[in-house]
Amino acid sequence: AGGMAAPTMEERKACWGARDEFWQCLDSHGDDAAKCEKLRRAFESRCPQQWVKHFDKRRDFLKYKKKLETEGFHPYKAAGKS
Amino acid sequence: PQLPLRHRLAVTAAVTFTVAAGWLYLRRQKQQQHQQRHLRHLRSLSLGQGDFQLQDTSGTTRSKADFLGSWVLLYFGFTHCPDVCPEQLERLSRALELLEAQPGLPPVQPVFVTVDPQRDDVAALGRYLRDFHPRFLGLTGSPGQVREVAARFRVYVSAGPPDSDGDYVVDHSVITFLLDPDGMFRDCYGSARTAEEVARSVRGHMESYRPLSP
Numbered sequence: 157a158g159g160m161a162a163p164t165m166e167e168r169k170a171c172w173g174a175r176d177e178f179w180q181c182l183d184s185h186g187d188d189a190a191k192c193e194k195l196r197r198a199f200e201s202r203c204p205q206q207w208v209k210h211f212d213k214r215r216d217f218l219k220y221k222k223k224l225e226t227e228g229f230h231p232y233k234a235a236g237k238s
Numbered sequence: 239p240q241l242p243l244r245h246r247l248a249v250t251a252a253v254t255f256t257v258a259a260g261w262l263y264l265r266r267q268k269q270q271q272h273q274q275r276h277l278r279h280l281r282s283l284s285l286g287q288g289d290f291q292l293q294d295t296s297g298t299t300r301s302k303a304d305f306l307g308s309w310v311l312l313y314f315g316f317t318h319c320p321d322v323c324p325e326q327l328e329r330l331s332r333a334l335e336l337l338e339a340q341p342g343l344p345p346v347q348p349v350f351v352t353v354d355p356q357r358d359d360v361a362a363l364g365r366y367l368r369d370f371h372p373r374f375l376g377l378t379g380s381p382g383q384v385r386e387v388a389a390r391f392r393v394y395v396s397a398g399p400p401d402s403d404g405d406y407v408v409d410h411s412v413i414t415f416l417l418d419p420d421g422m423f424r425d426c427y428g429s430a431r432t433a434e435e436v437a438r439s440v441r442g443h444m445e446s447y448r449p450l451s452p
Contacts, residue, residue: 160403160404160405161362161365162317162318162357162358162362162365162366163318164365164369165324165369168324172321203320204318204403204405205401205402205403205405206318206320206398206401206405206406206407207320207407209401210320210321210407211320211321214321
């Protein structure tokens, strides 16, 4: 087994905390990432690169899911854009 | 002449009670039949059949025979997992505590099999599992051995591309398998089930379990 060791429980919790703070900032600034630069950098420094990518995708998914739940699914609407 | 009022009320109550009891009985029968059908279907998939050879966190080789006689809750994951695996292990640990609090139930052996044997050696698993239920047993092996066990349980495993640090995540099915003391697959629990639901289900299986005749 090579490479770096897996994050410990403390490191995981520090990462999740930084992520949650960043997401809370995004929530209160309408997802304007420019308003949350500092927290974004903290999030990136506390979490492995792979986890940052994973959580970014997760946030996109959660937002998409929320959109489906509130607005409903309109496939033909998307077709009009292209 | 008609029966007095109180006699008519008594008869009505008795009839209502009988109908209600009959309906509840039939409904329970239907639920049990449905559950039996579901379990028969799961068993026909023959999940987890056949032997395996993996190493536990003390470096000892373990095979299926080592687990016979015990109920087993088996989860596939990896130590570099961002969130799902710690959540699932936390949930399983909680389910185990709930079961342990109930007198008269046999102990359940929790098992964690890594889907990332390249990084999760015996030492890495030992470190990782320290944060969860003390009886959690970690299993690892060669990529071939691990791949075979995952395939027997139809667990999807797909390692992502490594980044500039050589780090990667492993996409995998998130399921916990319940095996009975005969080593037979009994049930499985997805990520949405709560610790309470898992404990309740395991207890139900324990109560309805009949050992296979030798």
